[in-house]
Amino acid sequence: MLSVKNLIDTNSLTADDITQILDTAASFEQVNSRAIKKVPALRGRTIVNLFLEPSTRTRSSFELAEKRLSADALNMGGSTSSVVKGESLADTIQTIDAMNVDMFICRAKLAGTPQKISENTDAVVINAGDGKHQHPTQAMLDLYTIRKNFGHLDGLKVAIVGDLKHSRVCGSLAPALKTMGADVTLVAPPTFQVDDPQWFGCSQTSRLDDVLEDMDVVYMLRVQLERMEGAAIPSRREYNRLYGLDEAREKRMKPEAIVCHPGPMNRGMEINTEVADCARSRILDQVNAGVLTRMAEMYLLLGGENNGVSA
Ligand code: CP
Helix, strand or coil: CCCCCCECCCCCCCHHHHHHHHHHHHHCHHHHCCCCCCCCCCCCCEEEEEECCCCCHHHHHHHHHHHHCCCEEEEEEHHHCHHHHCCCHHHHHHHHHCCCCCEEEEEECCCCHHHHHHCCCCCEEEEEEECCCECHHHHHHHHHHHHHHHCCCCCCEEEEECCCCCCHHHHHHHHHHHHCCCEEEEECCHHHCCCCHHHCCCEEECCHHHHHHHCCEEEECCCCHHHCCCCCCCCHHHHHHHHCECHHHHHHCCCCCEEECCCCCCECCCECHHHHCCCCECHHHHHHHHHHHHHHHHHHHCCHHHHCCCC
């Protein structure tokens, strides 16, 4: 069992929680490789997918994970709910809660929305990305991918590169990596650096070329153009020159080092096509791990083996 009721952020997760999620996800590998990809683990459970902001990877992998666990899913978007008529979030959640659902999965533009939902329901809440705050299920799939590649997480040198300031991915990934004993270096232009206390324990630099050759994992962040106010970077081309992972930089990485990116990518900005699609890229492995780790999170948070049905 996990030590948390809800999965809102990674700061609340212990190393044991993260290990349970990754080990349970690994046990679902064989389910996902079968012709019939379904187990009865969450049969009779009702999960609400409340996506108030666009998503391709997170939404589709949660929906697939629910189907593979035999859960019943209710899909809600902001534009098709009574939120557009002015209903408050609290009223919406209490209304759905009155129908006896078991779990809310929430993606929202506004940071703090999943926490607010948890204050209006006894159902379990999973944060599927809230504003610039956190994206904990992205961090779990990232850790799964990295652990599967190296066999461990402790002692690995990981650079998280780019738009730290607007990134909920970094907000979840950096603390989770630290909890698992990795050595995290944050790399960003001065306008994208963060000065929040949660980054204590991570090294920081604005010079990618100084640290690149020492890293086991180079994790490129999407430049969050939609979350920017004003011009934080000079130009796409200049950003690519200073911070983009191009073929010349890729060739300087350690032979066994890997490249990750959460998607969606700005090809030609933070990462060039020849690197996104090269042998060291684990970007599609990350997508694959998204289904496994989200199955594990829902399974564990809804009672796991105590459901009376094992995975
Ligand atoms: N990485 C990620 O959250 O992608 P989506 O926005 O497509 O879900």
